[in-house]
Amino acid sequence: MPDNAAFSRKYAFFALLILALAGSAGSFLRFGLVYGIPPGWGQFHNIIHAHSHTMFGWTILALMTLIWQRLPAYTGRPLPRGVRWQMAATLTFSLLQLAAFWPNGYGVTRIGSAELPLGAISAGLAGLTWFWFMALYWRATRDMTQQPHAMKLWNWAIVLLFIASMGAMAEPGLMAMSIENNFIKHLFLHLFLDLFTTGWLLLATFGAIIAYLEDRGSMVDLPSAKLLALFILPTFLLGMSPDLLQSWLFWVASAANLVVASLVAIYLYRFYLRRDDLPLLVKFGLLGLLVQIGSALLMIIPGVWAWGAGTLRIFYLHDMLLLWTSSALLGLLIARFGNLKSAWRSWTEWLWMGGVGVMWLALLLGGFVQWLPLSGRSLLTIAAWASVFIVLAAFMALRSFMPFDKCRATE
Numbered sequence: 001m002p003d004n005a006a007f008s009r010k011y012a013f014f015a016l017l018i019l020a021l022a023g024s025a026g027s028f029l030r031f032g033l034v035y036g037i038p039p040g041w042g043q044f045h046n047i048i049h050a051h052s053h054t055m056f057g058w059t060i061l062a063l064m065t066l067i068w069q070r071l072p073a074y075t076g077r078p079l080p081r082g083v084r085w086q087m088a089a090t091l092t093f094s095l096l097q098l099a100a101f102w103p104n105g106y107g108v109t110r111i112g113s114a115e116l117p118l119g120a121i122s123a124g125l126a127g128l129t130w131f132w133f134m135a136l137y138w139r140a141t142r143d144m145t146q147q148p149h150a151m152k153l154w155n156w157a158i159v160l161l162f163i164a165s166m167g168a169m170a171e172p173g174l175m176a177m178s179i180e181n182n183f184i185k186h187l188f189l190h191l192f193l194d195l196f197t198t199g200w201l202l203l204a205t206f207g208a209i210i211a212y213l214e215d216r217g218s219m220v221d222l223p224s225a226k227l228l229a230l231f232i233l234p235t236f237l238l239g240m241s242p243d244l245l246q247s248w249l250f251w252v253a254s255a256a257n258l259v260v261a262s263l264v265a266i267y268l269y270r271f272y273l274r275r276d277d278l279p280l281l282v283k284f285g286l287l288g289l290l291v292q293i294g295s296a297l298l299m300i301i302p303g304v305w306a307w308g309a310g311t312l313r314i315f316y317l318h319d320m321l322l323l324w325t326s327s328a329l330l331g332l333l334i335a336r337f338g339n340l341k342s343a344w345r346s347w348t349e350w351l352w353m354g355g356v357g358v359m360w361l362a363l364l365l366g367g368f369v370q371w372l373p374l375s376g377r378s379l380l381t382i383a384a385w386a387s388v389f390i391v392l393a394a395f396m397a398l399r400s401f402m403p404f405d406k407c408r409a410t411e
């Protein structure tokens, strides 16, 4: 194993711990949707903030771990000084958001005589560690003239993360300037949420998959990272509420989305050709991208976008964030740093796929409930119980990375 193996295993463990804890909050919410949140346990919308912000911490820490692990081999130099502190800060502030958002969301919490917006402060601090990561990455790679494809994808992923972070930073700015314009507020919200999800996460995870595959044989004829990133840029508009978006903007974003879908389809085909080299959970995650391609096509049928944005928003978000990104990242972390040949690992993977698959299906069917012989409540109950299996799998996966300094070859 390379020198930074123990470092990578430690952060793979902590990233997964965040997934398990934020997943527990998500599972609690799922049961809350069926039975209500027990009195004294907090309010639904505040816990959603706690869940979603912390989950972003899982994906970003997992990707940073994969990128930092691979970079020295590409640059031929050790990691820049400061990476260890940056990773510790990203971990701390990602986790802090769970506790900080839970009681009052973006509102203020009284601590002694002070009233502090704990959620906003913790999210701001977590965001600052993302900028720190971007600066360190730029320092490590700036003078490289020849870059492998994985790095080109990471470069553009980081550009999109930078733009998405600007969207997140705009929120307190708008509040300070007392700007109440609904269009502008939603514009910045989706600049963050959608560019983070379909921009940064997509490109960075593609880069991590390609870095993994290239260790086992070179990859050719991959679509340009720059082209993919540039066409992704306007697609965040499609996340906005249909009544806020003028039709010409919808058509610009839809046309760009079709190009993105075609480029993603080419990547998918290239990965399919290398399916024997891919970890099982990465293959499972790639199924989630088929939804992205399908929805890009369906969206141009009149009325479908407006209907889907209302009824399938949570399904689409979890298709991209849970089925696709989280499965792929979990698969890569286990394959790169986890213990090999473990029966425990196999149980973990199947439990994950079963839980995610059933929850995915229940959320999808929820959009069509009026035509089904099932009630909405039954589907919510199925989704809630499926989420227990996902969380269990995340806790079980933690064992793959222990002890940090040694990889057990067999169990």
Ligand code: HEM
Binding pocket: 022, 023, 024, 026, 027, 029, 030, 033, 048, 051, 052, 055, 056, 059, 314, 317, 318, 321, 322, 326, 387, 390, 391
């Ligand atoms: C164990 C797996 C998960 C469970 C059980 C879960 C559960 C939930 C629930 C119940 C909601 C609120 C749904 C509603 O309002 O109807 C939600 C929203 C959300 N979740 Fe998850 N989730 C999971 C995984 C993830 C992952 C992996 C991510 C991101 C990486 C994520 C990000 C989000 C976001 C962004 C929202 C929407 C927040 C908003 O409406 O502003 N979730 N989740």
